[in-house]
Amino acid sequence: MDQGFTATVKSVNRLIQELSRLPGIGPKSAQRLTYYLLRAPDEQAKALAEAILSVKQQTRLCPSCFNITDSDLCPICGSDERDRSKICIVEQPQDILALEHTRVYKGLYHVLHGAISPTEGIGTDDIRIKELLQRLKNGSVDEVILATNPTLEGEQTAMYLNKLISPLGIRVTQLARGLPFGTELEYADDVTLTHAIEGRQEF
Numbered sequence: 001m002d003q004g005f006t007a008t009v010k011s012v013n014r015l016i017q018e019l020s021r022l023p024g025i026g027p028k029s030a031q032r033l034t035y036y037l038l039r040a041p042d043e044q045a046k047a048l049a050e051a052i053l054s055v056k057q058q059t060r061l062c063p064s065c066f067n068i069t070d071s072d073l074c075p076i077c078g079s080d081e082r083d084r085s086k087i088c089i090v091e092q093p094q095d096i097l098a099l100e101h102t103r104v105y106k107g108l109y110h111v112l113h114g115a116i117s118p119t120e121g122i123g124t125d126d127i128r129i130k131e132l133l134q135r136l137k138n139g140s141v142d143e144v145i146l147a148t149n150p151t152l153e154g155e156q157t158a159m160y161l162n163k164l165i166s167p168l169g170i171r172v173t174q175l176a177r178g179l180p181f182g183t184e185l186e187y188a189d190d191v192t193l194t195h196a197i198e199g200r201q202e203f
């Protein structure tokens with residue numbers, strides 16, 4: 001085995017390892033992707049590497065709702081066509097994608113970046129709750145829709161938020177059940193999500 005061959009194998013293994021750390025990609029898929037990229041034109045591999053770097057370097061969190069943005073405010077907070085009297089609370093930015101896909105909801109969002117989970121050591125100060133209460137202070141919001149995941153952590157978080165928000169005189173609603181327990185919003189289909197938003201109920 002000459003030096004060159006060993007080096008090539010090392011770099012192939014490195015890519016397989018990095019890819020298999022991604023969610024939803026097992027060792028088999030990581031191998032398949034690696035050998036695909038090995039055969040792909042240089043430009044394609046370069047474009048992929050650059051896209052990964054740019055998503056890290058050119059995006060940040062919206063200072064208002066904490067969605068991902070590449071400008072000052074995110075496109076939703078920056079739009080003048082959104083109903084500013086409603087804020088839908090989600091755990092992750094990708095939940096916004098799922099809800100926006102239904103085209104039913106026209107209000108604003110707030111991304112918590114997680115859910116309360118005592119078992120994982122995630123407390124109330126570790127997610128964007130303080131920032132949410134700050135937003136609610138100016139009095140222009142009349143409904144908060146709790147759209148945390150229908151999981152143990154999501155439910156705990158929703159209950160905690162309801163306790164904080166209802167004393168402020170703001171209507172608190174929750175997505176209609178019908179989302180099976182344990183599923184995550186980002187994987188729910190459009191029809192289920194549309195029903196969940198339209199049929200939202202008082203918390």
Ligand SMILES: [Zn+2]
Pocket residue numbers: 062063064065066067073074075076077078
């Ligand atoms: Zn925003």
